[in-house]
Amino acid sequence: MKRITIISFCVLLLVLFAGCGNQGGRTLTSATGxxxxxxxxxxxxxxxxxxxxxxxxxxxxxxxxxxYVEDITTLYDAVRAILGADMPCMPQxxxxxxxxxxxxxxxxxxxxxxRNILWVDIxxxxxxxxxxxxxxxxxxxxxxxxxxQAPSADEFLTFWLEHGVEVRNWFVNQEMTRQLRFYxxxxxxxxxxxxxxxxxxxxxxxxxxxxxxxxxxxxxxxxGLTANTHVLWACNNKGSLRRDLVVYSYPYxxxxxxxxxxxxxxxxxxxxxxxxxxxxxxxxxxxxxxFPPELRVLTIDSTYTAEVRGLWKMKGGEAMGGPxxxxxxxxxxxxxxxxxxxFVFAPGQKKRNPLRQAEAILYSREQYFEKK
Numbered sequence: 001m002k003r004i005t006i007i008s009f010c011v012l013l014l015v016l017f018a019g020c021g022n023q024g025g026r027t028l029t030s031a032t033g034x035x036x037x038x039x040x041x042x043x044x045x046x047x048x049x050x051x052x053x054x055x056x057x058x059x060x061x062x063x064x065x066x067x068y069v070e071d072i073t074t075l076y077d078a079v080r081a082i083l084g085a086d087m088p089c090m091p092q093x094x095x096x097x098x099x100x101x102x103x104x105x106x107x108x109x110x111x112x113x114x115r116n117i118l119w120v121d122i123x124x125x126x127x128x129x130x131x132x133x134x135x136x137x138x139x140x141x142x143x144x145x146x147x148x149q150a151p152s153a154d155e156f157l158t159f160w161l162e163h164g165v166e167v168r169n170w171f172v173n174q175e176m177t178r179q180l181r182f183y184x185x186x187x188x189x190x191x192x193x194x195x196x197x198x199x200x201x202x203x204x205x206x207x208x209x210x211x212x213x214x215x216x217x218x219x220x221x222x223x224g225l226t227a228n229t230h231v232l233w234a235c236n237n238k239g240s241l242r243r244d245l246v247v248y249s250y251p252y253x254x255x256x257x258x259x260x261x262x263x264x265x266x267x268x269x270x271x272x273x274x275x276x277x278x279x280x281x282x283x284x285x286x287x288x289x290x291f292p293p294e295l296r297v298l299t300i301d302s303t304y305t306a307e308v309r310g311l312w313k314m315k316g317g318e319a320m321g322g323p324x325x326x327x328x329x330x331x332x333x334x335x336x337x338x339x340x341x342x343f344v345f346a347p348g349q350k351k352r353n354p355l356r357q358a359e360a361i362l363y364s365r366e367q368y369f370e371k372k
Contacts, residue, residue, distance in 0.1 A: 082164035113140035282318035287311035
């Protein structure tokens with residue numbers, strides 16, 4: 001009986017340590033919290049008149065998810081206005097991060113394993129200037145901790161108004177990196193081989209995506225589609241939640257290709273004849289009135305990339321829609337433009353997390369510019 005007890009105890013220890021990481025010889029517990037959640041450790045300090053004027057000039061606003069905008073009255077409000085701001089081009093209000101706030105005095109060992117932590121450490125006796133410090137796997141794994149040491153609330157606020165968006169992007173990148181680490185363990189080799197063969201690139205497409213199409217589309221007069229448009233379409237369909245990946249290429253003929261208006265028009269041209277719904281005559285379109293698409297420039301694998309974020313909708317009788325993100329780049333060797341887009345359909349559900357999970361595929365891109 002004693003032998004069985006000892007064996008059971010050893011097995012329990014193995015199970016406990018299996019969920020832990022090792023950092024510099026230390027054993028780390030598994031992080032607590034969900035994706036795109038962040039704990040903000042910050043004093044409950046009301047803003048002075050001078051600080052309120054700083055916030056006013058920075059034009060910060062905090063949304064609480066309802067139809068009105070809250071006033072910014074505390075230091076935490078200023079943090080929330082950036083870290084918890086609404087994501088652009090979403091069909092409903094969804095913040096970049098779901099936030100929880102605690103004062104430094106209550107930041108104990110129970111909270112330290114939290115997945116994402118913004119730690120605002122204000123102490124005039126220990127610090128003479130603002131010092132930001134980004135760390136990973138401090139108390140748990142996976143974990144991202146961004147600590148800002150400042151001698152005063154004034155100096156922290158000045159730092160935050162100037163660099164808050166950069167800090168938010170850093171946390172987003174940490175979540176993207178974690179997602180890609182998860183994808184890397186199980187990808188669809190066939191789809192990746194097709195991407196390499198047809199588009200001279202590779203992306204970490206998860207193995208639960210199903211290939212729907214890999215072909216060259218014929219030119220049509222209905223939607224004005226030009227010839228020689230190669231399309232690969234894959235889908236992850238799990239009940240009421242669906243994620244799609246569409247990659248297409250076309251000849252590079254116009255120096256204005258990387259403008260928002262051109263990319264919008266090309267999206268409508270390619271996807272309209274490709275994607276339809278149950279109602280005859282319905283087709284994929286882009287929402288331009290409520291939340292017009294937004295463009296920003298990125299560098300992915302050392303390649304200039306135009307990112308467009310917007311809302312898609314079915315036109316012609318079908319009430320369907322959701323958010324999408326596309327990346328477009330130039331393949332100079334083959335004189336063509338390549339666009340990879342992910343879009344999400346999740347009626348009645350929050351869409352931030354599934355969109356971010358699908359979007360991570362786009363950020364995994366690696367180029368192999370070879371003659372095809």
